[in-house]
Amino acid sequence: SKAHFGLIGLGVMGENLILNAERNGFSSVVYNRTYAKTEAFLAGRGSGKQIIGATSLQDFVNKLERPRRILMMIKAGQPIDDTINAISLYLEEGDLLIDGGNSLYTDTERRVIELEQKRFGYIGMGISGGAKGALEGPSMMPGGTRQAYEDVKDLLYKMAAQVEDGPCVAYIGPRGAGHFVKTVHNGIEYGIEQILAEAYDLMKRVDGMNGEQMAKILDAWNETEELSSYLVEITSACLKTKDPGDGSDLVEKIVDKAGQKGTGLWTVISALEMGVPVPTIYASLNGRVMSSMKDERTLGESIFGGPIVLPFDIGNPSNNMQPLEDACVLACMASYAQGLALLVEASRLHEYNLNMSSIAQIWKGGCIIRSRLLKRIQDAYTSNPSLTNLVFDPWFTKQINKRLPGLASVVAGASKAGIPTPCFSATLDYINSYRTSRLPQNLVQAMRDCFGAHTYERIDQKGNFHTEWIQ
Ligand code: 6PG
Numbered sequence: 001s002k003a004h005f006g007l008i009g010l011g012v013m014g015e016n017l018i019l020n021a022e023r024n025g026f027s028s029v030v031y032n033r034t035y036a037k038t039e040a041f042l043a044g045r046g047s048g049k050q051i052i053g054a055t056s057l058q059d060f061v062n063k064l065e066r067p068r069r070i071l072m073m074i075k076a077g078q079p080i081d082d083t084i085n086a087i088s089l090y091l092e093e094g095d096l097l098i099d100g101g102n103s104l105y106t107d108t109e110r111r112v113i114e115l116e117q118k119r120f121g122y123i124g125m126g127i128s129g130g131a132k133g134a135l136e137g138p139s140m141m142p143g144g145t146r147q148a149y150e151d152v153k154d155l156l157y158k159m160a161a162q163v164e165d166g167p168c169v170a171y172i173g174p175r176g177a178g179h180f181v182k183t184v185h186n187g188i189e190y191g192i193e194q195i196l197a198e199a200y201d202l203m204k205r206v207d208g209m210n211g212e213q214m215a216k217i218l219d220a221w222n223e224t225e226e227l228s229s230y231l232v233e234i235t236s237a238c239l240k241t242k243d244p245g246d247g248s249d250l251v252e253k254i255v256d257k258a259g260q261k262g263t264g265l266w267t268v269i270s271a272l273e274m275g276v277p278v279p280t281i282y283a284s285l286n287g288r289v290m291s292s293m294k295d296e297r298t299l300g301e302s303i304f305g306g307p308i309v310l311p312f313d314i315g316n317p318s319n320n321m322q323p324l325e326d327a328c329v330l331a332c333m334a335s336y337a338q339g340l341a342l343l344v345e346a347s348r349l350h351e352y353n354l355n356m357s358s359i360a361q362i363w364k365g366g367c368i369i370r371s372r373l374l375k376r377i378q379d380a381y382t383s384n385p386s387l388t389n390l391v392f393d394p395w396f397t398k399q400i401n402k403r404l405p406g407l408a409s410v411v412a413g414a415s416k417a418g419i420p421t422p423c424f425s426a427t428l429d430y431i432n433s434y435r436t437s438r439l440p441q442n443l444v445q446a447m448r449d450c451f452g453a454h455t456y457e458r459i460d461q462k463g464n465f466h467t468e469w470i471q
Contacts (some may be wrong), residue, residue: 002063002065006064009032014030053231058090066094067095067096083333098124098148127182137168143173160362161367172354173352182268184267191334192231206311211242218236226329228371231371279430330407330431333373343359355430357381357385407431
């Protein structure tokens, strides 16, 4: 009999996803460009399972029941187009392809349209949770051909992480919606990672805490509704880990340059294009770029002199490092708020018809940004589906009012101490801008009108005005 599900690309993610599918009762056929890899998998992790191999794409397609359900776990970009072109020759109407990588959503938009014209189904599916998630239950964000989704729904439901109100997968929307949502998920991920790095930097440099002491704080934070999350949990694990060589904190041995593969950048580019402010996420991206300029920073420190750290109050273990906790809570909330606001705008522009509370639901388990806060976010959008920004949900409003002084004092202290806190600072500006009904951009308008006759509107009269500012 033929296999239910097919996988192209036996990398770690591909292997783990197919083992996940098999464990859930779905037989599979796997194909890899180099057959040796397929053989090795079938003799190793894939042995004794309902998994068979294929020697060519044609062989692969022949071994699948119809409609053929094919998951591609290969490098984003050209390899996806090449694979689509090669396999299309053997596909028949109604067969479907899923791209489970981190593809640029505009590429997915194009592919969905092209493949649907050929009467194939195409799904761009964000998958989050890393290697472990892929095996045990990831969070999945499929978008594209609706019928194709219906044809793989039973499989995805079983493979996904399960939370109290169901599996962490749902149809996201048409065309590139799934990959766009995954991209923004990653933007939020960048934000939270940088926020926790800033908290670590302050605890280390202002209070001289060591890995063990910091991990204890993270563990305490992980018990709270506001901060309990996967990223806080793994941060504690990272801080606790010792270098087997000399028993000192291993993180201190790691070069302070952060890499990136594209999704954070795409989030920021999309936000700028769509006119949605995402300053906390942008600050995290910028933080990575600054970090990578190690040589220039080293030169800078020798020229300007490193900061002389003036101590200030970041709290103490008995109060969970409040106000630092306040700063972390608000900055994490801001990352979610900005990412979700971007999704709301993208949904309007691209007619994705995104269901915001469903997106929060599928992020509650399996994915890298899973957190208890997402339940509050889900509730916020359930009670008000047209919420423009999380900051206006009553529960979040209360959090902001309660924690703003803490955030402000951390940013103030860090600035005086000369310690960069890009995400905390950006978050403070974001919130302060949000609570200022009159910003100084009236003057920007005046300048634009002065040098370029761009005109301006008045608060007291209707119409467009121009003034000869220079007599
Ligand atoms: C996930 C992750 C993962 C992603 C990297 C990207 O949700 O499992 O987002 O899909 O590839 O984390 O991050 P970098 O750009 O930092 O490499």
